[in-house]
Amino acid sequence: MITRALLSVAIAWPAALISAAEPPPFRTAVLPVLTKAGCNAGACHGAATGQGGFQLSLLGYDPREDFDRITREFGGRRIDLDQPGHSLLLRKSSYQIEHEGGRKLPRDSSGHALLLRWIARGAPYGPAELRVTGIEVDPRDSLIQNTGESVQLRVTASLSNGVREDVTPLALYTSNDDAVAEVSKSGTVSVTGRGLTSIMVRYSGQVAAARIAAPLGGPNQEILLTPAANFIDEHIDAELLRLRVPPSSASGDAEFLRRVHLDLAGLLPASEAARTFLAEPPSAEKRLRVIETLLASPAFVDLWTMKLADLLLLKGGSEEAAAYHHWLRNQVAANAPLDRVARALLTTTGELTSAGPANFLTLANDPRDLSEHVSRIFLGTQLACARCHSHPSDRWTREDYHHFAAFFARITREGGAIHIAARGEVDHPSTGEPLPPKPLGAPLPQDAGDDSRLAGLSRWLTAPDNPFFARSFVNWVWMHLLGRGLVEPVDDFRPTNPPTHPALLDALAADFVANGFDLRHLVRTIVSSHTYQRTSRSLVANKSDTHLYSHAFLKEIPAPVFADAVAQVTGVPDVFEGYTAGVRAVQLVSPATPSPALDVLGRCLRTGPCDGPSQLGGGLAKALHLINGPTINAKLRHGAAGALRDRSSRDAIEEVYLRAFSRAPKPVELAEWNVLLDRAPNRSAAFEDFLWTLLNSREFAFNR
């Protein structure tokens, strides 16, 4: 590994800015100075109501408005063309007079000089169409060996007139994790810890990111890799090697079996199945066989229907939700290609009680709200910021936002049905002009014979080359299986939040598209990898790794899966109001199905996104519930306890261990519980206590 430790280079002002011939253009030269100084930050004049009577657009997204505020508002009192040095703009920012924000642009600063020169030359706006069309950051990827070492980022802006200029001193830099790397105002990155992060770079409405890696192990750290099972391992291993992190060994059969059952079917393996599997000599082949069995099982359909229903926020009146859920379950059962599922969700109209997927469009009435749901769910992208101003950490403008919202302008809900109206527009927030629908970052594709806005949208969205759809979906599946998204949070794709493994994300997406958007193929590919099948036991040298998959990350068990697992171990099923006996928590249609237990365990209510680790629900309340509440306690006496307590202690202990943990008890465990059960004055009670203990244990609580 070569260490790239570029020394910080003396910072020069961009050549175009110091050219003396022309007055500096407002948008591409003056505004960046103000942005860099923090004048239009959200906490200062960029606040929605401004500050001290002076309002600027957040980070300068509205140059025309800012120009007017600076040069025209209050009779132009902020600049003084006759005596430029007396301009309020300069005297305030250099703190020659009282300024609550303090000294932002000292008199000897180059920024001050530029503003002064701009005013002296008449404070013009400059060429009307001149703008920054893109920025590049270099190096985009840095490996920094030692704490304290640094690298200087260089930022180049491309202007609409073809000029490229170095804007390093004027770009804004933010570290995405300052426990790994910090960045100075001038773009010098220094490593503060170990791991992987990125630096967000912003300039004149454009964004980019530079990835920073600091190896966890020293150059002598031995990295032993096994041959890759598939392309996933190649990408993951390459990064482990680059960052000097040794991977943990493969999971044992018991660990694998429990994990893959919980992940693919939302159930624990039956004790008999576990016994058979564990008795067979270890082999990759027998693992693949289990994977195929699970992929083909009805439980897979139940679990992934629930996951998709959580993603889609499936809820609603009982008949509507039932139709919607029924349709969704059929799609998963038939392994319908996900692009087709998405198109159906976006274009189905009609009666909500019969046309199941039409319910998707009821997520919101306002086209803008609906567009935010659609972009989050199908594109993994957060648009909301761009509703009021340019997205501060993405490239979307208010125009982009409203163009996109226009796709949803003609949806109407009459009675219990979704219709498409002949009219309906989304207007430009400032001009009030109706905006035609336009996809994010792309022109509208040619229509294929029908002129519906939603058909156009769905064609763009599910096209094989759509940059968002496949990536965000594979990332979502990856997160559910590996415990962490390659992009995290999974619904926050943006250039400033790069994936931990960009090439892997691309490869997974390409493979998903090439295989017809096949969910089972995707799941199979991921769980067949060594990466997925590693043990969760960490090594001293990889314990601190949280991004690189050197060991399996512990996963919280989703509330309904946990409830079902308790029912499985105890042999006492839950009965849910309005459902026939035997329906499991994972199979529930509506998140509003009354169940205080699922509430306290932390189920997804589908009122907002539920992916990712929740620090809600759970906590002390969940602990109390598991200790004393009915989820566990109401199930101890009957079912398993009744059937097993008459068997020999050893038999019963082994059976419960297999059910709960998919493994045999260790000798020390067997000895402990044997003594307890055999000596207990009340064997039934002792058996209940034993069951209670296993269900409350740390081992049971997680998917490891």
Added chain:
Amino acid sequence: MPATPRSFPLRCDGVGRRDFLHLGLLTTFGLSLTDLFRLQARAGDPSAHSPRAKSCILIWLDGGPSHLDMFDLKPDAPSELRSQFKAIPTSVAGLRICEHLPRTAAAMRHAALIRSLTHELGNHDTGTRFMLTGHRPGPALEYPSLGSLVAHTQGFREAMPPYVAIPNDSAGGNSNAARSGYLPGAFNAFNTGNDPANVDGLHLPEGLSFARSEQRREMLRKMDAFTQASEEGPATRNRDAFYEQAYRLLASPEAKAAFDLSREDPKTRERYGPARVGSGCLLARRLIEAGTRFVTVVDTGWDMHQHIFKELPDSRFPGSGKLPALDRAYAALLTDLHERGLLESTLVVLMGEFGRTPKLNAAAGRDHWPRAGSVCLAGGGIQGGQVIGATNRFGEHPVERPLGPPDLAWTILQLLGIDPGQELTTPTGRPVKILNEGASIAELL
């Protein structure tokens, strides 16, 4: 209580929950049991910072209470601004507040009214974060709420959870504002739900003796010890901490009784009123008495974009509506605490995320207005019977003694004996001051 999903991103401040979610993740980094015990030990230690208040009850008016229609009426303003309500005299000479707060008016001698709270964050999410954490929300770090800070720095008193939310901690449109920020999830509020006496799991299941419950606990210790070495991480440490807290609570009959309002004299219940905010305030008093340090009573429904003069005192049903319910609850809490000799040691804070627009909108409502808002503080050793700051003649912005959320947070923490300048450490080892701006509001002390 229902488990709550992650909140929607906020709208327009440009700082979404997304921006700090990667750090939010760190809050799952646990605190070990030793940490918890250390905290308990420290709690018993008379610190250099001697508190005036032992505990705090925060009544959170979620949505943004209208300063112009409650505590800062402008009878001389033009009709498109002015409240339709009359101002009535209070127990403080010269101070007048809304006619629909008569009991509060009588109790104002206990309270200090701040009329000049101001900030610039007009979204529920960001405004609430700012008010409840004392920090402007930023992309770098999610900050802990005041309640979580109290729980963290002072730990348990008796067996009571140090920070409790009634009915839950979903303030600010279910933002994370009232939650633990960069502190471990163990410092989140304990949510009582809507049926506090029957908080799930607070009582042993039928037929289970205390001795047997203890035996189960011992078995669980053994079980977890068998697997301890294999994997331990932030998530498991967090779980362990919660189990530890649960067992402390379960071992204390007094603690459990505190959640049961039926043990309260019916006359006292009547005094607080039948509304949720009434029973919430009464429960808060019981919890404080039993040892909880910080209780947040969340009262929703103050975001009145429409028909504000109908909504506040519900004109269809005389005596009902937000103001009469709050009036009864708030005044009862102050006088009850006073009669019990607890007001000196209990700080009571009444506030929401911001004030509301002076100008009425087309729907006869008022929109968000962070530039001006009113806050009431009482008890906890503060100087009552005073008004701090003033807004201009239309209630648009402070003209006297402008105070920001950091000043308020600073003062509350200081009253509770916590040094706001103290440094804490994030899970990544980064040192962070509890507050990095703000100053104590001297008039209160």
